[in-house]
Amino acid sequence: MIVRPRPHWLRMLFVWRGSVLLDIALQLLWTTAFAVLVTVLHGRLFQWKVPLNFVPFSLIGLTLAIFLGFRNGTSYSRYWEARTLWGTLLNETRSLVRQVLTLADAPAEAGKPTLRLIAFVHALRHQLRGTDPSADLARLLPPEDCARLQAARFKPAVLLLMVGEWLRDKRRGGHLDPTLAQAMEIPLGRLTEALGGCERIAGTPIPFTYSVIIHRTIYLYCVLLPFGLVDAIGPMTPVVVAFIAYTFFALEALGAEIEDPFGTSPNDLALDAMSRTIESTLREMIGEPQPMPAESRSDKYMQT
Known part of the structure; x- marks a missing residue:
């Protein structure tokens, strides 16, 4: 466990140790690269335009946030107990x-x-x-x-x-x-x-099915998200997808890490x-x- 005073706000932006960023770096890079590909192809997949917009992602994102909140709250309760x-x-x-x-x-x-x-x-x-x-x-x-x-x-x-x-x-x-x-x-x-x-x-x-549901939903959400954003924000699509994917991947990784508070993770x-x-x-x-x-x-x- 890392115990230290809260660093300066600018330094906190670049903290690696204990941030779970290293654990999710590969998934984050893959998701961002796929978003770049979707942006370059203008949302087309084998000459077929994927008909998505941001509306369904707003609804799914809300549900996903509730699931993640429950999972992380349960994990933190175990940690604090x-x-x-x-x-x-x-x-x-x-x-x-x-x-x-x-x-x-x-x-x-x-x-x-x-x-x-x-x-x-x-x-x-x-x-x-x-x-x-x-x-x-x-x-x-x-x-x-x-x-x-x-x-x-x-x-x-x-x-x-x-x-x-x-x-x-x-x-x-x-x-x-x-x-x-x-x-x-x-x-x-x-x-x-x-x-x-x-x-x-x-x-x-925590029952394994919670992890499976959250894991699958996060990946499907992040894979389909570029198709819903590309027509609205264009070249900024990979940036927004990377930010949202980082949030979801990091919350999932943190919940999994503190679920077992007796381990040796940071x-x-x-x-x-x-x-x-x-x-x-x-x-x-x-x-x-x-x-x-x-x-x-x-x-x-x-x-x-």
């Missing part, structure tokens, strides 16, 4: 570590559940992206915990279980009052809910940066300061 869930991870891990430090009678042992919570965050990131968490787990956990997680399919869930087992052991050992242990289960339960929410978003894409969530932030703040709470690296205010990037 995912961001909210990762905010919950930050808040609830902080709350749980604070309770371990202040409510349990063994604050010196707080490092064990804290590292398990940090490992949970990194393991969740890897699970959502389908990557291997072994390096992060080996960095954070003792060998016996890593061995237990090796065969686990859902490692984040097992790590929350291990944190719960630590609370159980402290309660049985008399280091934690049962009432306080029950209170500490609340943030642990919220972490489980956040885990389930992330898995739901990652495992339930506009997806910065899970790497958020994981490091959670690790840094939890380590600091147990007395292991981990300052975040300094970043330039004028051109700050957080890229996954």
Whole structure:
């Protein structure tokens, strides 16, 4: 994900990174070239004049805009819910570590559940992206915990279980009052809910038929549009077609990109940066300061 201050209006006109322009460049060039060909032939196809004007395109464009608005709104809702869930991870891990430090009678042992919570965050990131968490787990956990997680399919869930087992052991050992242990289960339960929410978003894409309908309609619209404009605006037809095609292609590409907010595209969530932030703040709470690296205010990037 790219995070940076809004650039000057003139510079924004020429921004490439994060603009999805590279993703749609080939389609845009092909559509514009076809519009140029239609303009040169004056709207004729094999000596047959295609009888179109701008009226049907006004009606179809309105319908297409509604479909694109629905698709992009749904995609952004998934994106924002995912961001909210990762905010919950930050808040609830902080709350749980604070309770371990202040409510349990063994604050010196707080490092064990804290590292398990940090490992949970990194393991969740890897699970959502389908990557291997072994390096992060080996960095954070003792060998016996890593061995237990090796065969686990859902490692984040097992790590929350291990944190719960630590609370159980402290309660049985008399280091934690049962009432306080029950209170500490609340943030642990919220972490489980956040885990389930992330898995739901990652495992339930927008129905494929929406993408098919929008994709087909956009291409048919952009291919036929030059025939409806050439008699009215003449040589400006390719320019107008390029602008309209850019708008539709870019909106479609952006909706598809943020539909899965846990990916590694420029506009997806910065899970790497958020994981490091959670690790840094939890380590600091147990007395292991981990300052975040300094970043330039004028051109700050957080890229996954």
